[in-house]
Amino acid sequence: xxxxxxxxxxxxxxxxxxxxxxxxxxxxxxxxxxxxxxxxxxxxxxxxxxxxxxxxxxxxxxxxxxxxxxxxxxxxxxxxxxxxxxxxxxxxxxxxxxxxxxxxxxxxxxxxxxxxxxxxxxxxxxxxxxxxxxxxxxxxxxxxxxxxxxxxxxxxxxxxxxxxxxxxxxxxxxxxxxxxxxxxxxxxxxxxxxxxxxxxxxxxxxxxxxxxxxxxxxxxxxxxxxxxxxxxxxxxx
Numbered sequence: 001x002x003x004x005x006x007x008x009x010x011x012x013x014x015x016x017x018x019x020x021x022x023x024x025x026x027x028x029x030x031x032x033x034x035x036x037x038x039x040x041x042x043x044x045x046x047x048x049x050x051x052x053x054x055x056x057x058x059x060x061x062x063x064x065x066x067x068x069x070x071x072x073x074x075x076x077x078x079x080x081x082x083x084x085x086x087x088x089x090x091x092x093x094x095x096x097x098x099x100x101x102x103x104x105x106x107x108x109x110x111x112x113x114x115x116x117x118x119x120x121x122x123x124x125x126x127x128x129x130x131x132x133x134x135x136x137x138x139x140x141x142x143x144x145x146x147x148x149x150x151x152x153x154x155x156x157x158x159x160x161x162x163x164x165x166x167x168x169x170x171x172x173x174x175x176x177x178x179x180x181x182x183x184x185x186x187x188x189x190x191x192x193x194x195x196x197x198x199x200x201x202x203x204x205x206x207x208x209x210x211x212x213x214x215x216x217x218x219x220x221x222x223x224x225x226x227x228x229x230x231x232x233x234x235x236x237x
Contacts, residue, residue: 146170
């Protein structure tokens with residue numbers, strides 16, 4: 001039996017002498033593992049289909065619960081991500097987040113579409129903001145939404161230095177002070193990337209770096225998953 005899926009490559013692993021096992025995030029069937037035979041050979045027709053961040057329409061041969069890639073038509077290779085080391089690490093972080101959150105065969109259309117759109121934004125724009133926005137939405141879809149608007153304890157509008165409770169996933173004001181301190185610049189970056197009202201004068205590189213550190217720690221706390229590429233990206237910033 002053959003099936004067609006629109007899918008994004010999350011990761012690959014060498015298999016045998018010239019094959020790869022490819023983990024795909026598909027729009028129609030969720031996360032799928034498929035064999036890509038002969039793609040490590042020079043000039044292999046489907047070599048592109050087993051490359052990081054490849055977004056394509058895949059034709060898969062299905063036999064029981066096993067899939068083999070027998071054809072693919074590229075939709076977007078996101079080649080701009082390979083020309084800039086920071087963008088590459090940001091994109092690698094995104095697909096690792098998807099891989100950690102997804103279960104085999106469970107469809108998540110919104111996460112798929114947001115992942116594809118975020119990769120496009122990374123190619124042409126600020127990859128850090130695109131990654132922060134994506135992670136905030138991915139966490140929300142998984143039941144771990146962050147509310148940066150008001151203090152979780154007293155309801156006061158959050159401004160300036162605030163505090164973040166890693167276990168509860170909530171922010172508190174300076175008076176309530178529950179959790180670890182969060183700078184005003186970090187909070188404003190998170191607000192911007194969440195689509196909330198923010199102070200544009202406080203948006204800068206250091207705030208983005210700190211925002212990613214916070215999200216990395218929070219993601220690890222909630223999922224027990226290590227996003228190795230994100231740590232590398234933060235070190236490169």
